[in-house]
Amino acid sequence: MKPIFVRGVSNQFRLTLAILLSVALLVANERLDPIRQSLSSVLSPLQYLANVPGVILDWSAEAFATRNMLEVQNKELLRQQLVMSERLQRFEHVRQENERLRALLGSPVHMDSRKVVAEVMEVASDPFRQFVVLNHGSQTGVYVGQPVVDAQGVVGQVIEVSEFTSRVLMVSDSTHGIPVRVTRNDVRAIANGTGDIDQIELRHVAKSTDIIAGDLLVTSGLGNRFPEGYPVTRVISVSRDDGQSYAVINAQPLAALDRIRYVLLIWPDETKPFTLPADLIGVSVDKSVNGVPQAQAVQSQATQSNTTPATTGAVNPATQNVTTPATQSNSNEENQ
Numbered sequence: 458m459k460p461i462f463v464r465g466v467s468n469q470f471r472l473t474l475a476i477l478l479s480v481a482l483l484v485a486n487e488r489l490d491p492i493r494q495s496l497s498s499v500l501s502p503l504q505y506l507a508n509v510p511g512v513i514l515d516w517s518a519e520a521f522a523t524r525n526m527l528e529v530q531n532k533e534l535l536r537q538q539l540v541m542s543e544r545l546q547r548f549e550h551v552r553q554e555n556e557r558l559r560a561l562l563g564s565p566v567h568m569d570s571r572k573v574v575a576e577v578m579e580v581a582s583d584p585f586r587q588f589v590v591l592n593h594g595s596q597t598g599v600y601v602g603q604p605v606v607d608a609q610g611v612v613g614q615v616i617e618v619s620e621f622t623s624r625v626l627m628v629s630d631s632t633h634g635i636p637v638r639v640t641r642n643d644v645r646a647i648a649n650g651t652g653d654i655d656q657i658e659l660r661h662v663a664k665s666t667d668i669i670a671g672d673l674l675v676t677s678g679l680g681n682r683f684p685e686g687y688p689v690t691r692v693i694s695v696s697r698d699d700g701q702s703y704a705v706i707n708a709q710p711l712a713a714l715d716r717i718r719y720v721l722l723i724w725p726d727e728t729k730p731f732t733l734p735a736d737l738i739g740v741s742v743d744k745s746v747n748g749v750p751q752a753q754a755v756q757s758q759a760t761q762s763n764t765t766p767a768t769t770g771a772v773n774p775a776t777q778n779v780t781t782p783a784t785q786s787n788s789n790e791e792n793q
Contacts, residue, residue: 610688610711
């Protein structure tokens with residue numbers, strides 16, 4: 458029979474034993490690392506097994522979400538492809554027609570310039586300055602004043618260049634101004650940044666100027682910085698107050714300045730030489746005069762040098778002359 462009250466180990470002995478064990482573990486800590494690694498290797502399959510349900514759930518959710526997202530993106534990309542294909546067909550027709558007209562008029566041709574895709578590395582943290590840093594510098598040929606655009610419109614211009622990077626001042630910065638013109642009526646103005654990333658204003662515009670909300674403003678080519686024709690902004694509001702000397706015109710940049718990641722660096726001066734299209738050399742169109750088929754040809758200045766200066770059907774004698782059938786017959790008779 459055990460006694461009711463039994464005196465066990467004293468608390469002082471327990472404390473002393475705990476202290477000794479703690480000191481021993483501290484001293485032997487480094488020597489216990491191989492044992493810990495062995496235990497971890499033995500128990501690692503159990504850890505993987507315990508994580509299997511969570512991994513399966515995460516994978517299933519991600520798979521369904523990714524599939525739905527891909528379906529939506531695929532539909533959107535197909536829609537954009539159809540729209541771009543239709544635009545490309547129209548633009549190709551306009552480009553070919555423009556080249557033929559310029560060749561006939563002997564005017565200079567604006568060919569595609571050199572372009573390089575750059576990635577945004579840094580965005581300005583200063584609320585009073587709006588610029589981005591690109592991953593291309595002087596090694597690529599970037600220079601100060603170079604125009605920068607994205608898929609929608611003009612982003613800004615390069616203001617600082619280093620060996621491998623360059624800094625671009627955006628069109629929305631309060632110190633930036635760009636000459637623009639209205640595509641509807643060719644009215645010219647200066648688009649100035651306001652410091653707000655989604656607002657541009659047109660300053661010192663007379664109240665009688667024909668500018669309305671919705672007008673598209675593109676680069677005018679003045680100032681020798683930005684090539685002509687690149688979209689810049691669209692007018693969102695026009696206020697003509699009798700108490701003010703000028704109209705208050707606010708516009709919104711077309712470029713996605715708040716979320717740009719990739720931009721396009723342009724070298725406007727590096728263009729390809731233009732040659733006369735082969736289908737314009739020796740082109741003849743059959744026409745009839747009083748029921749008799751005649752030929753109307755586009756001839757060069759060397760061919761037309763034998764004709765008289767008073768030819769009534771000549772267009773731009775300095776470059777190319779288009780002679781009428783009657784003039785050709787008269788010249789032939791004079792030569793005979």
